[in-house]
Structure formats: C-alpha cells, structure tokens
Amino acid sequence: MAKGTNDAQLLIQSLRKAYASTPTSLKIIDLYVVYAVATALIQVAYMAMVGSFPFNSFLSGVLSCVGTAVLAVCLRIQVNKDNKEFKDLPPERAFADFVLCNLVLHLVIMNFLG
C-alpha cells in the first residue's frame, strides 16, 4: 500500500537523520558491532551449507562474534555521554574492562576451538 511504503520511507529517513547526530566514536563502535554480527551470520550460513561437525568449532566461532559484539555494545553504553548512570565512569576504565573481557573471551574460544 502506498501509505505503508510512505510510512516506511518516513521511518527510514527519520532514523537516518537521528543517527547522523551521534558522535564519531560511537559510530565506530556501531560499525564494529555490525561487522561482528555479519561475520556471525556468514558462519551460520556456512554451517547450513556444510553441516555442523565439529560442533565445538562452530560454536566457538559464532560465540566469539556474538560475544565481542555484545561486549562492544556494553562499551558503547558505558562510554555514551547521554547515559546518566555511567556519568562518573571514566571512559578509559570502560575501555580497559572491554579489553579484559575480550581477552578472557578469546582465550576461552581458543581453548574451545579444538
């Protein structure tokens, strides 16, 4: 329906306008999240083609992408100046936490890769 597509176009336009005003550092984090999720989807598509053996490798691959995406979102939340709850958290501390969690995540992934 014309109204439907009109609505959708209006929606996309306003989303794009609102998103353009976010600071560059947050946009970089968002790009990283999109890249990680895309990698995860590629892995799932590959698994659908060739089968899931060995399952632990597939799981570790997908979970490393999902894990790092989620951690990046947590970093974005903590660094975003609009969040009142994290007002007195220095961004260096947030980034250090992010690095530490990623380190642990990838160490476990490497053990699980098999």
Place this chain on the structure above:
Amino acid sequence: MGATSVASPAPLNSAPSSFPSLKALKFTTKQQELLIRVSALALIYVLAFVVRLFSVLRYESMIHEFDPYFNYRTTLFLTKNGFSEFWNWFDSESWYPLGRIIGGTLYPGLMVTAALIHRILHFFSFAVHIREVCVLTAPFFASNTTLVAYFFGKEIWDSGAGLVAAALIAICPGYISRSVAGSYDNEGVAIFALLLTFYLFVKAVNTGSLAWSLASAFGYFYMVSAWGGYVFIINLVPLYVLVLLVTGRYSMRLYVAYNCMYVVGMLLAMQIRFVGFQHVQSGEHMAAMGVFFLLQVFYFLDWVKYILNDIKLFHSFLRITLTCAITVGVLALSIGTASGYISPWTGRFYSLLDPTYAKDHIPIIASVSEHQPTAWSSFMFDFHILLFLFPAGLYFCFKRLSDATIFVVMYGLTSMYFAGVMVRLILVAAPAMCLVSSIAVSATVKNLSSLVRAKSKSPQGSGKPLSGSKAAAKASADQSLPFQKNGAIALLLGALYLLCRYAIHCTWVTSEAYSSPSIVLAARGHGGGRVIFDDYREAYYWLRQNTPPDAKVMSWWDYGYQITAMGNRTVIVDNNTWNNTHIATVGRAMSSYEHEAYEIMLSLDVNYVLVVFGGVTGYSSDDINKFLWMVRIGGGVFPVIKEPDYLVNGEFRVDKGAAPKMLNCLMYKLCYYRFGEMTTEYGKPPGYDRVRGVEIGNKDIKLEYLEEAFTTSNWIVRIYKVKPPKNRW
C-alpha cells in the same frame, strides 16, 4: 558513645617510662566499629569451621557415606597421576563389563580444589595426606561461605545485616547437614560457589561494571564445575532479568551485567566435558538464551525510541520489529523442540516441576531417600527460627525495594518451593533463608536499639527552633508511649533469647543428627558404654586382602563406590546409576531363585556377592529393607520379576507366612544363611530378625552355587564366593 579511654590522664603522668602512652589506644568510633566487625567476622569464620568437627573428634578423620568415597578415589587418582590423566580417565573397575568414562562424567570442581589445596600445603612443606585435606575441605569452604554471606548482606542491606547473615549461615543446620567434616561431596563446595556467583552478579547489577560481571562469569564457571545444581543459577538469573523488565525497573547496568555474564559464563561452562553443549541444546538452559535474545530486542527498541523522539514513527517501527522477532523466536523454538534438537527437561529436573513423575516412571530416582518431598518436621529441624524470620525479612525487603532486594526475594521464594519438593534441596534454600532473616533481625534490632538509645528530650530543652520543633514532636511521641523504652528493652531481650535458642538448637542438631559417618555405626552397650560397629570397613579390607586382584564383586548399587575405593575391587554397579538396565540385571539376580541368579552371575563374570544384613544388630538400612526397590527396578526392565510375587496380601513379610518366592530368592538366602541357628535376643527363639521383629520363615537354607566367604563380626556385611561351574563329567 564516647571513645574508650583506658586510663584517666592523672596516673599516666606518674609512670611515664614503663608503660607506653595508653592514650594512643583511644579509638575513634569508626575504628571501633571496624574492630568489632573484623573480630566478629573472624570469630564467625572459626565457628563455622569448628562446629563441623564433631565426627572427627568422636570417631576419626575419615570420609563419610557413599558418594564421598568416589570423590576421594578420583582425588587420589588426580594427585597421583596429574590433571591430564584425570581428564581423560577411563575406569574399567566399575560397571563391569561396560566401564565408565570418569573424565567425561564427573564435575571436577571439588577434586581439583582439594588437589590444589593439597599442592599448596605441600609447597609450604606441610606434608598432609590427601585424605585429611578431603575431610576438611567442606568445613573450610563453609567458613568461606560465611565471608561471602557477609559481603552479600552488606550489598543488599547494610553491614549489620551482613554480620547477622554470616552468623546465621555459620551454624544453620540445613547447610551443616551436607558440609560436616568428612562429607566430601560436591555440595560442600557448590554452595560457596552458588553464593559467590549470586553476590558477584548482584554487585555487577548494582555497579554496572563489566569487571564485576566477568567475575560473576568466573563464579558461574566454578559452580558449573562443582555441581549439577548450576541449572538453578542459569534459570534464576534470567527469571530475575525478566521480572525486572516486566516491572519496569530495568536499566543499562542490567544489560551490561547479564550479557557479559551469560556469554562468557556459557563459554566457560562448555569447557566442562560433562556439561558439553547442553547450554545450547538442552531445554533446561533455553530460558537463559531466550532472555538473552529478548534483552537484545528490548534494548534495541529502547535505543531507537530514544533517538527517534517521535511517538508515531516509533510505534510503527515497534510493530514491524515485534512481529519479526516474535515470529522468528517462536519458529526457532518450535522447530527445535519438535525435531528433538532441543532436548526436553531430563527426569531429575522434571520431577521438580511435577513431583509425581518420578514415582510413576523412574523408580531409581524415586528410591533415593533424599529425593522425597520434605516434611514440616524437616523444615523445623533444619531452619528453626529462620522459618518465621523469613516472612519478616520479606516484609522489610518489600519496604525498601531495590534491584538487590528483588533478587534476594526471588532467590528465597524459588528455593523455598524447591526445598518443599525435595529434601536434598533444603541445602540450596539455606543461604536465602539466612540472608532474608538477617535483614529482619538487623532491621528490628536497629529500630529497637535506636528506641532504647533515644534521649527523652525535655520540652524546654534546646534553643534552636528547628531541633526544638523536632524535640517537641519527639516529646509528644514520648508522651503518647510512656513505656516505649522499657518495651524496646524487653523486645531486645526477647530477640536475644530467640537467637540464643537458635544457637543451642543448631549445636544440638549438629551433634546428634548430622555428625554420623554412616560407615561406622555406634550404639549404647549394656553398661551404657559406647559400642562401635566397624563392619563395613572390616568387610572391604577383607576383600582387599583376601581376594584376587581381578575379582568382580556384585552388590546393590549403594555400596559400589565404597567397594572400589576401600576394597579396591571391580564392581558391577555403583552409585552413579547411569545404566538402569545394568542395575535392573543385578536387581533381577538378587530377586531370582538361586539357579536363575547363577546364570546371570556367570554371564557377568561375578566372583563374589556382597550383601548387607542388619538382623543381628538391629541396623535398619540393610538389603532386606531395600529389597522391594530391587524388585521394582528389576521388574521395570524384566517383566518376569513381578512385585506381587514377593508380597502376601500387599504386605512384605519374611516370617513363616511370607511368599514362597520371597523365602527362596537369592537375597533371602544370602542374608539369612546360618541365621536360623543364631540367638539374637534374650528370650526370643533362634533366627529372630531384630529389624523386622519376627522369627524368619526359612531357617534351613542350603546354598548350591555359592559358598560363604566372610561374615563380619556383627553379621552386618556378608560376602559369598560364586562357585565355578561344575565339570561336565
């Protein structure tokens, strides 16, 4: 209160050189408070350790019961052969002829912890034997649990509640029952891990820090490595997140805390071979994954709403996203469940939701006494005053709702439900009860003592107008309740009395009920002196020293772990109960006639049969009392064994009126062989069974295919040798 000055200034000047200035000991209030807190915690730490030492002092430092012997044997193997051998261990000494993949079917947390403590002690040149470490692991971790309870109480309420929580859980009988010295079982370490994980998660939700969330993921990993009850955590935490989302109390901190804990925790948990891929394949873990995806959708919508700033557009966006998300979710769930990829809830956990399930379908789960529903007396026995302090604490929690108190309330309510379904789970409810009750105690005592310490202000007192109006209000309040102070003092004394009774009750319960090693029995002799029955160890050491090393022993599964650990011989079935058909085969052998049982025993290569018989001593947990379970489990797989064959009018009898199949089955013959000549009690005929209270029916027992090898001094354990088949001519 003023600072304590130990000496007045005047004598100090007269002796300047001999004593250091005692004025230096003048503490500020804050320092005093810290000193009191630290010393109270130290005393509680030592108390928690010491109250669990009754059985070590009364008997000796040994491992209790059945399951701890398996844990001890595996820890011994770990310290002798190292972690790699342990992780890949295939044991051919149990479940003959199948064997058991021990490395992949146990929870290694307890063994690794004990082996680590052993190694650290050896590094510092304390040459202790691993058995001592194993015996004292549970009390040590109980002490650590009190510390975690203090910090948890401090997090949800204040440090006073933390101290009370630590004190309550140090002596709570519900926790002591599974963590006495000698009870070297998973729960001793698991409750510490459970409380630690919950504390770290609540801390993460309160602070929103990724570091605390990572710590809670590690706590979860330790819990998964220690006990199968980790399923409680992986279901309670998503339920808590759901409740917060639904009540609108969600925040960014919740997102950070849950996501990091879930993803890193799940990955770490999958490193344990026994758990494997269950986090993505089992129905019991799907709630966590569902909430994970729900959180992503929810917070994404929240963010979009925030940046759009326009209600109408957001509503249309919401509609699109919600329909997509719900369709995808429902589709994935239904395909997964229907195709069997997502396995349904296993019997052990399903029987928690439907308590009648196990009795009808899985007799092995129903036969374990720890899996029965809890009686009210057990609740009173294990919790005492916590039973009525718990609702009081719930009231206080609801009065001051925060993220942390909501969590504790949910933990308390869910664990109380499960404690009502299964006796064993009172253990999981104990920390929650202690925490919630501590809030009640701490808040009440605080209110009462502030009433006691309130200085009654005279109406013409202070000059400042502000405090004057307050003083006037207080004076009027004082006037309305003239005996307020006395009432408060009386109530305080009452509370103190209740807590003293709690301490007395807990010590009595620990001493009387929970400190028996189960493998060594004690009774009062004629002269009032203590008589010790050490028959079990006598029999196992006889097996160890008098049978060939490759002998195979058939017994009921209860004794399997003890036979392999102490007797060092191969067994047919043991407490792991992973193969129901194998156990049913043994059950069938025990309940068949001797010649049929002989065929089964030859097919399993059995050399010795071990039975437990309490008729001479009055020991009631013997094999004749367990016999009907053998029949039920055997009959569940082999329809040739029918339970009514062994009963007379639905009654289980062993005297002259017993069923003929009962009087001639293998178990009866082995237990009562030569018993007909024995006089057990003054004034009763020979062959009087002291447990069943009757004279046995078949006294003239002749064994054709077995011969008696050993009977212990009090006839509790009897071992028979299976004769090799006769020559053809």
